[in-house]
Amino acid sequence: GAVVSQHPSWVICKSGTSVKIECRSLDFQATTMFWYRQFPKQSLMLMATSNEGSKATYEQGVEKDKFLINHASLTLSTLTVTSAHPEDSSFYICSAGRGIEAFFGQGTRLTVV
Amino acid sequence: AQSVTQPDIHITVSEGASLELRCNYSYGATPYLFWYVQSPGQGLQLLLKYFSGDTLVQGIKGFEAEFKRSQSSFNLRKPSVHWSDAAEYFCAARNSGYALNFGKGTSLLVTP
Numbered sequence: 001g002a003v004v005s006q007h008p009s010w011v012i013c014k015s016g017t018s019v020k021i022e023c024r025s026l027d028f029q030a031t032t033m034f035w036y037r038q039f040p041k042q043s044l045m046l047m048a049t050s051n052e053g054s055k056a057t058y059e060q061g062v063e064k065d066k067f068l069i070n071h072a073s074l075t076l077s078t079l080t081v082t083s084a085h086p087e088d089s090s091f092y093i094c095s096a097g098r099g100i101e102a103f104f105g106q107g108t109r110l111t112v113v
Numbered sequence: 114a115q116s117v118t119q120p121d122i123h124i125t126v127s128e129g130a131s132l133e134l135r136c137n138y139s140y141g142a143t144p145y146l147f148w149y150v151q152s153p154g155q156g157l158q159l160l161l162k163y164f165s166g167d168t169l170v171q172g173i174k175g176f177e178a179e180f181k182r183s184q185s186s187f188n189l190r191k192p193s194v195h196w197s198d199a200a201e202y203f204c205a206a207r208n209s210g211y212a213l214n215f216g217k218g219t220s221l222l223v224t225p
Contacts, residue, residue, distance in 0.1 A: 034212050043217045097211030106156040
């Protein structure tokens with residue numbers, strides 16, 4: 001099966017700093033990747049669609065200036081949480097499509113202190 | 114609007130008992146349907162999926178799901194639950210593209 005790797009698996013940062021999360025498709029190319037956010041004991045909510053070589057498409061209510069997405073190659077998308085605040089603490093998961101399936105990364109637990 | 118509903122927030126079953134987790138979808142056309150399992154602090158593992166064809170889908174870990182168009186449902190079942198099955202279960206759906214629409218999840222507790 002296809003493998004999507006997400007790094008780091010967890011990160012703690014100070015309020016006001018920025019954090020970058022990487023999502024890589026290891027054995028296939030992905031023109032489109034997706035970023036989800038999951039609050040504790042809640043479901044996954046789509047944040048944005050990352051398109052290789054073009055701007056990301058953000059879901060309604062997601063601040064594009066706070067959550068910067070870059071999809072510079074067919075195997076890598078990054079999510080940067082800028083000027084992080086405690087309310088940004090969450091579980092972030094990426095996915096990439098191949099064939100008719102979507103494959104998920106392991107997720108990144110972000111804690112902002 | 115398109116939606117996925119999991120009516121049960123929590124379910125408790127005894128080890129060895131059968132399990133059924135409910136999922137209903139609201140889409141204009143039949144979407145692709147999925148069930149995922151998530152252990153605490155972990156990512157998502159795909160249990161099974163339905164795209165077309167046979168309405169009874171077999172998955173991993175002894176799970177199966179039945180697609181019922183008339184009821185807009187895709188319920189997950191397992192004949193005999195093991196303690197290791199305790200986790201959060203998510204039903205999800207999509208049309209074209211790969212972005213998934215998730216239900217709110219059902220938390221499964223397994224008692225001895």
